[in-house]
Amino acid sequence: MMKERLTIAMDGPAGSGKSTIAQRLAEELDYLYLNSGSMYRAMTLLSIREGTDSTNVPMLTKLAKRCRIDFTDNGKTTLLNGEDVSDALRTPEIDRTIVNIAKIPEVRHEMVKQQRRIGEKGGIIVEGRDVTTVVFPDADLKFYISASVEERAKRRFGEQEAKGIETTLEQVEQEIRERDQTDESRDHSPLRTAEDAIVLDTTSMTVNQAVDFVLNRVEAS
Numbered sequence: 001m002m003k004e005r006l007t008i009a010m011d012g013p014a015g016s017g018k019s020t021i022a023q024r025l026a027e028e029l030d031y032l033y034l035n036s037g038s039m040y041r042a043m044t045l046l047s048i049r050e051g052t053d054s055t056n057v058p059m060l061t062k063l064a065k066r067c068r069i070d071f072t073d074n075g076k077t078t079l080l081n082g083e084d085v086s087d088a089l090r091t092p093e094i095d096r097t098i099v100n101i102a103k104i105p106e107v108r109h110e111m112v113k114q115q116r117r118i119g120e121k122g123g124i125i126v127e128g129r130d131v132t133t134v135v136f137p138d139a140d141l142k143f144y145i146s147a148s149v150e151e152r153a154k155r156r157f158g159e160q161e162a163k164g165i166e167t168t169l170e171q172v173e174q175e176i177r178e179r180d181q182t183d184e185s186r187d188h189s190p191l192r193t194a195e196d197a198i199v200l201d202t203t204s205m206t207v208n209q210a211v212d213f214v215l216n217r218v219e220a221s
Helices: 018-029 036-050 057-066 092-102 105-119 131-135 149-162 169-185 207-219
Strands: 007-011 032-035 069-072 077-080 124-128 141-146 198-201
Touching: 007 018, 007 131, 018 032, 018 124, 018 141, 018 207, 032 036, 032 069, 032 105, 036 057, 036 069, 036 077, 036 092, 036 105, 036 124, 057 105, 069 105, 092 105, 105 124, 105 131, 124 131, 131 141, 141 207, 149 169, 198 207
Parallel strands: 007 124, 007 141, 032 124, 141 198
Antiparallel strands: 069 077
């Protein structure tokens, strides 16, 4: 029998399906969905608006300390200092800039504090790359969602193709390999599997199969 208002944490590499699974699970359980990547995108958007260089650590740290990021509508809406910025977070400029900003330890420290503030009462599903190991190491349930590089590239290529973004499968696969290398070798909060995480390889699974697997584990907890 599932206890009330769990904190569920999910980590995994780009394109593994963790965002889709987390969103579906949040809808099923009526939980808040927190995409930690959206927090870093909102922070990156603020830095661009302020004209702050992505290598200016002191200024970026100040920005991180004075920005407040919240989520409403079950995590579908991202608020930056009270402003809905949901539709402004996925631009080529943010994609280029976020890599530098997200690896700054001082910025990550401030984002972790905000994630914990949002999730302190439970009833939340948080996904990212360090939420099971750093942000919520004591989460009620932890999952590590994975898939082969080739499968993740196919998924990401399909998403970009649907949006009219011109690219090639080979280019997307190369970008994913590079992102994996960056995430796994980062000095601060690298991507890794928590010892007590339930590992789910979604390479050969449909979305429904993956969601059912996770939901069954949650309901049995």
